[in-house]
Structures are given as C-alpha cells and as structure tokens.
Amino acid sequence: MAALGGRCDLRRLPEWYATLFSGFYLPLLLILVCLIVRGVAFEYRAKRPEEHWQRNWETAIFWTSLLPAFLWGVAFGNIVHGVKIDQDFNYAGGVLDLLNSYALLGGLVTLALFTFHGTVFVGLKTVGEIRERARQLALRVGVVTALLAVVFLLWTQFDRGDGASLVAAVAAVASLLVALVAARAGREGWAFALSGLTIVATVAMLFLTLFPNVMPSTLNPEWSLTVTNASSSPYTLKIMTWCAVIATPIVMLYQGWTYWVFRKRIGTQHIAELVH
C-alpha cells in the first residue's frame, strides 16, 4: 500500500513525487529495504518447519513493519511542517533536518495509530485467547495513541490550521475515543471501522492544513509546491479521474467480496489447514 501511495504521487503530482523521493532519500531507502524484507518474509516464513527459520522471519516482520510505520509519520510531519525547498523545487536540507521534534512526534503518532488499528483487527478476526489478548493490548495502545494524537493535532492546528482542519482534527480524536470505548466493550467491528476513520480524518486534517500547498518551502513561500504547480496537465488528470471513477467501485466490490469470503474468525485450530 505504501508503494501505491508513491505511485499515486507520481501520477497526479509529478513534481511532488520528484521532490519528496529525492529529498527524503535516506529515510525512503530505509523504508524500501523494510518493504522488501517484509514482503519476502510473509511469503517465506512458513516455507520451512524449523523453529529458528520461522522465528528469524518473525523478528524481521516485526522490525520491518515497525520502522516504515514510524518513518511514514516522520515524512508526513516534514511535509506538513515544510522543508528547505529551493527555487528548482529540489530539497536543499540534510537528513538531520528531517529529524525535528514535530516530525518525530508525527512518527510516533502513525506508529501508535497503525498499531492500534492492527490490534483491533486481530481482535476482530480471532477467537479465544488471542482475541482477549488483542483486546487488552488494543486498550493500552489506544490510550497512548489518543494522548500522542491529541498533542500532535493540536500542535498542527496551532501551527497552520484553519476551520476545516479543526473539524477534521476533532473528528479524528472523537472517532479514536469512540473506537477505544468500542474496543473495551468487545465490539471489534465498530472499533475497527472507527480506527480506520481516525486514520482517514488525520490524513484529511494534515492535507487541509496544507492546502493549497502540498509541500511548503521553509526557505521562501514562493518556492512551495502547491496543488497547481505540482500537478499533472488537465488532460492527464481527466484520464486518471475517469479511470478512478470507473475502476474504484469495481475494486471495492471485489475487495468487499474478499472480506465476505474470509469473514469468519479464526483461531490456532485453523492454522494446520493453511499450511499446504
């Protein structure tokens, strides 16, 4: 999915993609390595029965999932906060400039939020002991997430927010809190939908504070990337919009069907039949 995000940038906002990917070189390299190891790990883990083989891949999955979740937040934090973009739309800062406190907080927020979302999902799809453990973990992670998110969103709002972004921020925090209550009550379906909504509202909030910029320059406001100077031509945008309008409902239809096929909760008793 992360990779798809990158591709969408290239499509709609070629300038943004170019500045972001070349400017944030080292963090993106790290994300890339993580995505590679992680993708291979999912496929290879169950291919051999030895315990150490599986344990090593599990360790790999843990770290390579944790790092991108954190780094995406750092990247987002920097995008919102603004970076040193020169007049050619090239990033002029160094790696350490990207590790400012606002961006690091952003990293912690995405890490906590994604972890919460994941634990709620585990609770939704499992039975028995795993479900109960997931529920308890979700509560603890959820409280931490709420604290971090409130600080981060307030900071963002005071920094460059407006009325619309305030609404999105309130929606994000409210849905997160209700998700927590739902998780506590064992209503995982609601908790999952609401934690998803929190992610959507947070992203919406960040872009609303940015608009019409998509990546402000801290050197000179004139050098900021905006929706107009970074976008594709009207013809290309039109084609892509038509493609999205037609294809997205179809994608949602078959993905919805997938959820329906795999709607049942599973437990350890089902694992044997998954290994071919």
Added chain:
Amino acid sequence: MDLALAPETLARWQFGITTVYHFLFVPLTISLAALTAGLQTAWVRTEKEKYLRATKFWGKLFLINIAMGVVTGIVQEFQFGMNWSDYSRFVGDVFGAPLAFEALIAFFFESTFIGLWIFGWDKLPKKIHLACIWMVSIGTLLSAYFILAANSWMQHPVGYRINEAKGRAELTDFWLVLTQNTTLNQVFHSFSAAFLTGGAFMVGIAAFHLLRKEHIPVMRTSLRLGLVTVAVGGLLTAVSGDTLGKVMYEQQPMKMAAAEALWDGEQPAPFSVFAYGDVDKGHNKVALEIPGLLSFLAHSDFESYVPGINDTNKALQEKFGPGDYKPIVPVAYWGFRWMIGFGMASLSIGLLGLWLTRKKFLLPAAWRTGEDEVPHLVLFRNPLRPRLTRLYWLAAVWTMAFPLIANSWAGSSPRWAASRGSSTACSRRGTRSPPVSPRPRSSPR
C-alpha cells in the same frame, strides 16, 4: 560525468542492476500464473490427482517468485523518484496515465485474487477458486501491458507535446500511447518470451526430478506441458522478435545499428555473426558476416539500404545539435547476440525434447511408457543410449536458466543503445534519461 564513481554513473549501474534483477522474476511469474491456472483447470475437469499436485507444486513456485517480483518492483518504483527525479518531473505527466491504469485495473486485481487463491482452497467452490487463479493470470498480463506502454513511450515517444514553460512533456493522446506499434510489438515479444521462460523453467525442474526418478506422474505431465510451452513460446518469440526488429529499424536506427555493430551504412547490409572492432575509431577489425541478411531483417528485402552507427550519429547531430549519440556498442552488440542465442538454444532443446518424448504417434509400441515411468527418449526407432539420455536430461535441466539469461540481456543491452537515442530526442531541456528503460514492478523485456 564519465568518471567511474560519478553519481550519475553509479545511478545508472544501480538502475541496470535492479532492473535486470527485477526482470528475472517478471517473465517467470507472468507465465507461471497462466500455467498453474491451466493445470488447475485440468484438475477441475478430470479430477486426476496428478493435476492437483502439479497445481500446488507450480503454484507454490509461482508465489515464491511473485513475492520477489513485487518487492524488487518497489525498487523500480522508488528509484524513479529517488535517483531520477528530474527525469520524473519531465515525463511524469505522460507516465502518470499508464501507471495509474496499471495500479487501478491490474495491480489491485492481481493481488486481491492472489490472496483469494492462496487462502481460498477450502472456502470457495471449486470453480470459483479456479476462476481466481485465472484472474491472477489476466492481472499479470494487463499489468505488463500498461508498463510496456510506458516503456514503449520511452523508446518511441508519441502522443505528447513539450510544454516549454513547465519544462516537461505533456500527454495529448493516451490512446496512441497504448496502441502505437512499438507498444503492440513489445507486448507481443515480451509475452511470448515470458512463456518461453516459464516453459523452460518447468522443463528444467521436471527434468531434474525425472533424472532422480522422483514424483514421476506429476513431473511427466509438467515436462510435456513445459516442452509444449517452450516450443510455442519460443517460435512466437522468434516471429515477434523479427517484427519488433523491423519497427526498431524504422524508429530507432541507432539502436539496431549498434546491436549489429554496423558502423557505416551498407546496401545490401550483412548480418554480423562475429565482430571485434575499435570503438573509438568506429570500425570493425574482424567481422564474420552473412551477406544481405540484415537488409532482410530490417526491411524484408535482401537488397535494401541500412544506415550505420556513424551515419545515424551524424543525422542525430544535425537534428538535435552537437554531441555523441553513440551507445556503448559492444554491450549492445553482444547483448543482442546473447539474447537471441540463449533464447534459441532453449527453443531447440524444447523442440528436441518434444520429439524425444513423443507419446502415441510415431513411437514404436515397445517404448511406450505408463503414467508412473520415466519416459524413454526415442530418437528414431530405439531409445538413446544411457549416456546420451543422461546428457539430454542434464541439458533440459540447464535450459531453465537460458531464457533468464536471454531476458537479462534483452533488458540491458538494446536499452543501453536506446537510452541516448530516443530519450534524448524527446527532451530538449537536457533532462537526463535513465540508462535503461523503466520497468516498475512487472513488465517484460
């Protein structure tokens, strides 16, 4: 910027290495998806145990490889922004459309149905589960098509105009990008080469197990399926290679002149079998040639004129200003030969195998074998001697690697040639083009 450790040189090497590495998995998974789907169809129709086991076996290999294909594809994705950001700025508006289609129409489709296929064995009705793997196969082909459209645009840009104010190329006719003859010919050549690759992979692994007398019923079936795929895929690869070559002579004369090490235009032009020359001075010292054949390959006519590297260089200088538009000729020349050589070697081993393992027709009844026996290799009336038999099986094992080698050269060498010719042609603000063409995630050739 010709220094060995200049950033641009390193970025070019990186692009070349990651692209070739990615492209080991791409053709393999394109064909393995379809072959697995075919085997599962056979199981659903006949309910024979061997087809089910073959489906699971090749399906597992397909999944292992596609996992690698996907993750190496992310590198392609990222490096366009990370290493070639100016290039992305220049072409982003054109590339956007085919890549958006690829993601929305092909990639989501493919990955969703892969998930359904992996975990749906016990949850879906048999025929719907079968439909899932066919959807995966259609998804891989569609995906390759859109990526090849983007790649063909790099080889031969059409349907765009240069926006001087923004300093970039802008799309004006998307349909043309999708249907220009470069795209169609590349798709034809890449798809057939993908099946040659997957067929040879199947032949190699089946031969390995038959040599060790393991899993005989499954591997017998797989061997035959692989051999037929190699034969059909290989022949189509040759045909499509010829038509693609003709298109390139028209659109990218420099690429083909370099691939043939034809320094000066000739009428009629010979096909070079072996050449060794002086690249700086621009001529060959040793050349072994077949007269007139190159003219035929270029224009279906043994007498026609074919322009050489030096002539084309001059023409490009007149058109685009001073500079050296020559690619690295030895890489293009030898890459082209390795590509054809290994591809055709694999085809020959496949055709030979098809004849040696023939079943009913033309095979003396005494040598016919049952489902659970390793087939005899019968050349005329009697089986080959043990040593020759073993030799053929070993060759069949090795043939698995041949198309992979051929693909790697196909991906690297003519592209080196192409990079300076056509991409420079479409860029007027001196935007640097990548050394080889783009191939995000899954795309042939």
